[in-house]
Every structure is written in C-alpha cells, then in structure tokens.
Amino acid sequence: MIKIFKKHENFIYSLTAIVLAFLVGSVLIHLSGFSVIKAYSALFDGAFGNVFNLTQTFMNTIPLIFTGLAVAIGFKSGLFNIGGEGQMYLGAFATAIAAIYLNFLPGYILIPLVLIIGGLAGSIWSFLPGYLKAKTGAHEVVTTIMMNYIGILITSYLLLKYFKENSPIPQTVLIPESARLPELIEYSRLTWAIFIAIFVIIIIDIFFKRTKLGYKIQTVGENRSAAEYAGINSNKMMVLSMMISGFVAGLAGATIVMGVLHRFITNFSPGYGFTGIAVAVLGKNKPWGVLFAAFLFGALQTGGITMQLFAKIPMDLMVVIQGLVILFVAAPILIKKLLRK
Amino acid sequence: MHEILDVIFNINTFSAAIRISVPLVFAAIGGVFSERAGIINLGLEGMLLAGAFAGVLGSYLTGNPYIGVLFAIICGAFIGFIFALFTIKFEANHVVAGVGLNILLLGITTWLMQILWGSRGTSVNVTGLNEITIPVLSSIPVLGKLFGSHNILVYLMFIVVIISWIILFKTPFGLRLRVIGEHQEAADTLGIKIRKIQYTSLIFSGILCGLGGAYLSLGHLNWFSMNMSAGRGYMALAANIFGGWNPLGAFGASYLFAYTDALQMRMQALNLNVPNEIIQMIPYILTILVLAGAMIRSRPPAGLGKHYKTNR
Numbered sequence: 174m175i176k177i178f179k180k181h182e183n184f185i186y187s188l189t190a191i192v193l194a195f196l197v198g199s200v201l202i203h204l205s206g207f208s209v210i211k212a213y214s215a216l217f218d219g220a221f222g223n224v225f226n227l228t229q230t231f232m233n234t235i236p237l238i239f240t241g242l243a244v245a246i247g248f249k250s251g252l253f254n255i256g257g258e259g260q261m262y263l264g265a266f267a268t269a270i271a272a273i274y275l276n277f278l279p280g281y282i283l284i285p286l287v288l289i290i291g292g293l294a295g296s297i298w299s300f301l302p303g304y305l306k307a308k309t310g311a312h313e314v315v316t317t318i319m320m321n322y323i324g325i326l327i328t329s330y331l332l333l334k335y336f337k338e339n340s341p342i343p344q345t346v347l348i349p350e351s352a353r354l355p356e357l358i359e360y361s362r363l364t365w366a367i368f369i370a371i372f373v374i375i376i377i378d379i380f381f382k383r384t385k386l387g388y389k390i391q392t393v394g395e396n397r398s399a400a401e402y403a404g405i406n407s408n409k410m411m412v413l414s415m416m417i418s419g420f421v422a423g424l425a426g427a428t429i430v431m432g433v434l435h436r437f438i439t440n441f442s443p444g445y446g447f448t449g450i451a452v453a454v455l456g457k458n459k460p461w462g463v464l465f466a467a468f469l470f471g472a473l474q475t476g477g478i479t480m481q482l483f484a485k486i487p488m489d490l491m492v493v494i495q496g497l498v499i500l501f502v503a504a505p506i507l508i509k510k511l512l513r514k
Numbered sequence: 515m516h517e518i519l520d521v522i523f524n525i526n527t528f529s530a531a532i533r534i535s536v537p538l539v540f541a542a543i544g545g546v547f548s549e550r551a552g553i554i555n556l557g558l559e560g561m562l563l564a565g566a567f568a569g570v571l572g573s574y575l576t577g578n579p580y581i582g583v584l585f586a587i588i589c590g591a592f593i594g595f596i597f598a599l600f601t602i603k604f605e606a607n608h609v610v611a612g613v614g615l616n617i618l619l620l621g622i623t624t625w626l627m628q629i630l631w632g633s634r635g636t637s638v639n640v641t642g643l644n645e646i647t648i649p650v651l652s653s654i655p656v657l658g659k660l661f662g663s664h665n666i667l668v669y670l671m672f673i674v675v676i677i678s679w680i681i682l683f684k685t686p687f688g689l690r691l692r693v694i695g696e697h698q699e700a701a702d703t704l705g706i707k708i709r710k711i712q713y714t715s716l717i718f719s720g721i722l723c724g725l726g727g728a729y730l731s732l733g734h735l736n737w738f739s740m741n742m743s744a745g746r747g748y749m750a751l752a753a754n755i756f757g758g759w760n761p762l763g764a765f766g767a768s769y770l771f772a773y774t775d776a777l778q779m780r781m782q783a784l785n786l787n788v789p790n791e792i793i794q795m796i797p798y799i800l801t802i803l804v805l806a807g808a809m810i811r812s813r814p815p816a817g818l819g820k821h822y823k824t825n826r
Contacts, residue, residue, distance in 0.1 A: 253613070305802070314613070316805065487628040496616070498614075
C-alpha cells in the first residue's frame with residue numbers, strides 16, 4: 174500500500190488538491206444559498222452531458238493545453254511566465270492578419286505558415302521579460318503581467334486603426350477558408366487543432382527528456398549557479414525558454430483564430446492564459462500532466478457556462494476553484510498533513 | 515507642445531497624483547514589510563482587491579464608510595494570515611501561492627458581488643469617505659491645493675509612510691525583521707522569534723493592502739467593480755523594489771507611477787494626435803522600465819523566497 178502511494182505520490186496529491194478545492198467551493202455555493210448538488214450536476218452535465226457538450230469541452234481544452242504548456246516550459250528554467258494571455262493575443266492577432274493578407278497561398282502552405290507566424294508573435298512578446306530577467310533580474314511575474322496589459326491594448330489599437338472590418342463590432346474580416354483548420358465533427362468547432370496540441374505536447378516532452386538543450390534549460394531551473402559552473406550560459410537559457418514558452422502561448426491564439434473564431438476579435442479570451450497557470454501547476458509542469466489538467470479545466474470552463482445558464486449559479490465559481498487548486502497544489506505539506514489524519 | 519507642458523507642470527496633476535498614489539503606497543509598504551521578512555508577496559494584488567470589496571461591503575451593510583474601512587482592515591489581516599500560513603507553515607512556493615491567492619480572490623469577489631448585488635460589472639453605489647479640509651493648511655496657496663483637502667485615508671497614508679520607516683529602521687522589531695529577511699538561520703541562532711515576526715509582518719502587510727483597497731473603492735469611486743485593482747498590486751511590488759525595500763523609497767516610487775497615471779489621464783482629455791490606447795500603456799511600460807532599472811542597482815533581501823525550518 175505504501176509502495177503504491179509512493180509511486181503515485183504526485184498524482185494522489187493533485188487529486189486531493191482537486192477534491193479539496195471542490196469541497197471549499199461547495200461551502201461557498203452552500204453559503205450563497207444554492208444547492209451544491211444542483212450546481213455540480215449542472216457543471217458535470219454541461220461538460221460531459223451529450224456529444225455536443227463533450228466537443229465543447231475538447232474545444233476549450235485545446236487553448237489550455239497550449240497556455241498550460243507555456244507556463245510549464247517557463248517553469249522548467251525557473252521562470253514563472255504569467256504573460257500567456259498577452260502572448261496569446263499577439264499570436265491570434267498576427268495569425269489573423271497574416272492569413273488575411275496571404276490568402277493567395279494554398280492551404281497546405283498557408284496553415285503551417287500562419288501557425289508559425291502566430292507562435293513567433295508570442296515569442297516576440299515573451300522575449301522582453303526573459304531578457305530583462307536575465308540581464309537585470311527584474312521579476313518576470315511583474316513584467317509579464319505588464320506585457321499582458323500592453324499586448325491587449327496594442328492589438329486592440331492596431332485592429333481599430335488599420336484592420337477593422339466595416340461593422341460596429343471590433344473585429345477583422347474572416348480569414349480565408351484555406352487558412353481554417355478542418356472540423357473533426359461537423360458544426361462542432363472541434364478541429365484538427367487537437368492534433369496540433371498533442372503533437373506539441375510530444376515535441377516538448379521529447380525536447381526536455383531527450384535533447385541537450387532541453388536538459389540545459391532544466392539544469393538552469395534547478396540550480397542556476399550549478400548550471401553556470403557546468404559551463405551553461407544560464408542567461409541565454411532563460412531567454413530561450415521564455416521564447417519557447419511565448420511561442421506555445423502564441424499557438425493558443427493562432428489555433429483559436431484558425432479553428433474557432435476565424436477572425437481576430439478584441440477581448441476574445443475568457444482568460445485562457447490565466448487558467449494556463451492552474452493547468453501547469455496541477456499538471457506538475459509535465460507535458461502529459463498538462464494534457465489531463467487542461468482537460469479538467471476545459472471541462473470546468475464548459476460546464477461553468479451551463480451552470481450559469483440553467484442553474485443561475487455564477488460561473489466565477491470556476492475561477493475560485495482554479496485559485497484553490499493552485500494554492501493547494503503549491504502546498505504539499507498541507508495535503509500530507511491532511512492525508513495522515 | 516505648450517499644452518502638454520501645461521499639463522506636466524500643472525498643480526492639479528500633482529494633486530491628482532497624490533490621490534492615485536494612495537493604494538499603490540499602502541500596497542508597496544505592505545510589500546516592504548513582507549519582503550523584508552523574507553516572503554515574496556505577489557498576493558498584494560488580491561489583497562488590494564479584497565480590501566476594496568470589503569470596504570464597499572462594510573459601507574453597504576452599515577451605511578458608514580468608516581466601518582467599511584474597518585471591514586477592509588479585518589479582511590486584509592485575515593488574508594495576510596492565510597498567506598502566511600501557506601508560505602511559512604505549509605512551505606508553499608511564494609510566487610505560486612501568491613498568484614494562486616490572486617486568482618482565488620478575483621473569483622471570490624466577483625462571485626460575492628453577483629450574489630449580493632446581482633451584477634458582474636459593478637456593485638451598487640455606497641456612501642464613500644468624505645473629504646476633510648484642514649483649516650489653515652488649505653488656505654496656503656500651493657500646499658493647500660496639494661494637501662489641504664483629502665479623505666482620512668490620504669492623511670493616514672502619510673502617517674503610515676513615516677511610522678513604517680521608524681518601525682523598520684529605528685526599532686528592535688524592525689532590526690529583527692530585517693535580519694530574518696537577510697538570513698533566517700542567523701536570526702534563529704540569535705534567538706529571534708522568526709515565525710512570530712513573519713506572521714506579524716504579513717498580517718500587517720495584509721492590513722495595509724486592505725486600507726489601500728478601501729481607498730480604491732470608498733475614497734475614489736464609491737463602488738466596487740470586477741477586478742478593480744487592475745494590476746496595481748503588481749505595480750506596488752515593483753514600486754517596493756524600485757524604492758529599495760524602504761517605506762520612503764516605496765512612497766517615492768509609487769508617487770512616480772501615480773504621477774504618470776495622472777498625466778496619462780489628463781493627456782487623454784487633451785485630444786492630442788496620440789491614440790488613447792497608446793497613452794493608456796504608459797504606466798505599464800514605465801513599470802517595466804523602472805523595475806528593470808531598479809534591479810540593476812539594488813539588492814533584494816538575501817533570504818527572499820527561501821524556506822527555513824526552525825528547530826524550535
């Protein structure tokens with residue numbers, strides 16, 4: 174029994190953290206005068222109740238895989254990139270604009286090209302916090318938060334000034350058909366993006382497990398002075414990991430534009446970048462862990478909407494649960510104490 | 515050009531900056547106290563937000579804004595204690611726990627707002643803090659305009675800046691606090707009650723953020739709105755660093771941020787040829803520049819972010 178426990182220690186802690194978060198959540202639901210059973214059953218039904226809801230859950234999982242991976246990649250080098258939201262906006266914006274202007278290209282060139290452009294836009298946005306952290310030690314949490322505000326403002330400015338569709342809604346025109354990701358199930362908005370996400374998970378997993386560069390980045394994250402002693406340029410590794418992280422966050426925006434919205438719209442995100450923090454923390458910064466955590470939070474996001482619509486319970490409960498999950502996972506000693514009792 | 519210079523050196527801009535600086539100053543000094551005790555406090559943001567909410571709640575329930583301020587103080591103290599529990603007792607990573615706390619408090623305040631007032635945007639209007647005019651001071655030309663008429667939290671802020679500085683640098687408690695931030699093991703060996711001091715300073719940090727939050731909602735707008743702290747907690751942390759982990763420095767840095775913010779708002783009203791989105795970015799860009807600039811020349815407390823187990 175103890176042996177099994179030891180082997181799956183991390184998993185058991187994460188699971189306990191989730192259960193605890195839901196328990197605290199139910200106290201809040203109850204105190205606010207709602208039925209806990211009604212709330213959680215509406216949540217469950219909304220996330221998994223029928224095929225349509227399930228595809229919605231998968232659709233919400235995809236950006237969370239990217240933003241969660243982005244945070245996890247930063248963590249590998251010891252950096253906490255909470256700028257995923259801004260990097261995602263830049264990625265979405267660049268992808269939409271590139272797709273609109275390069276509409277003469279055939280799909281098999283256009284799709285990978287605008288994906289990469291979206292990723293690079295994210296990279297550009299994460300470069301500065303990485304560079305400043307390496308050069309001056311400026312805390313990346315503060316700088317990435319500021320870059321979020323700047324990123325959302327700048328995309329909205331550029332949109333309104335140069336690229337707005339001729340309508341009252343602040344959005345671009347639709348991107349060409351050739352740049353859209355094909356749907357897996359008709360009318361579901363669940364597209365090939367899911368395979369791109371899984372492909373990126375595999376690549377990142379291999380990168381950190383099998384390549385020298387990935388190993389170097391992790392060494393910096395674990396012990397910067399030891400890494401320096403071993404001849405690794407830790408500054409370079411930090412900037413690099415921030416840029417990879419930003420690239421992946423940019424892909425979140427790119428795939429939303431290519432698969433779901435088919436255009437750039439201001440304020441399109443329900444906070445995927447921030448939920449990515451909870452995803453990475455719960456997934457213990459492991460690529461496959463991120464997949465499961467993203468699915469959980471994708472389900473919460475989808476179910477939360479149903480809960481609000483039909484049970485009239487504010488969906489901000491999901492934000493509460495995210496915060497609790499992060500706090501509980503960050504404090505394994507608390508869980509250890511609880512489990513021992 | 516003449517118009518811009520007019521705004522830059524206008525007494526009203528300086529006076530507006532005092533008002534805007536209040537939440538930043540409180541939170542930045544909250545940051546000074548926790549970071550001097552070795553705890554990285556990104557939770558400032560959530561604490562401000564919760565303080566703003568508690569202030570409005572108190573005023574809503576009793577009709578008295580001063581009870582609202584009391585609510586904010588109690589709420590801040592409680593959250594400071596919870597944050598201390600997680601970072602000290604449960605040895606959570608300070609940065610992760612701080613961000614988790616912020617997300618949690620954003621969720622809880624938005625949730626409660628909908629339960630209480632049925633809206634996700636803003637709360638109902640409540641009674642805010644009234645302005646207090648100081649008789650003689652208010653009639654002096656420049657000083658009167660700057661300091662003559664404010665609500666109680668503004669005056670309290672000036673007192674807090676000075677008292678915090680005295681506590682930190684002129685009292686045995688402050689000395690012990692600073693030793694803990696530099697080297698917990700050494701402090702422990704000296705017989706300093708590390709835990710007690712750390713808990714105290716985090717609770718104090720929470721109280722200060724509560725006051726800053728109460729100013730945001732009760733001193734400024736008289737209502738609460740979703741995520742109304744809008745990154746000020748993070749800016750305050752940067753101001754704390756730029757100010758060299760010193761209450762006086764934190765005040766100066768916060769005032770600088772506030773001044774740019776005041777300038778930004780006035781420039782928007784000027785109808786210059788610069789788009790508003792670009793003007794709105796100025797405080798955020800400045801925060802990044804200032805933080806990067808400050809880090810080159812200053813040194814954080816050596817034990818910041820580290821966990822240490824006492825044997826007692």
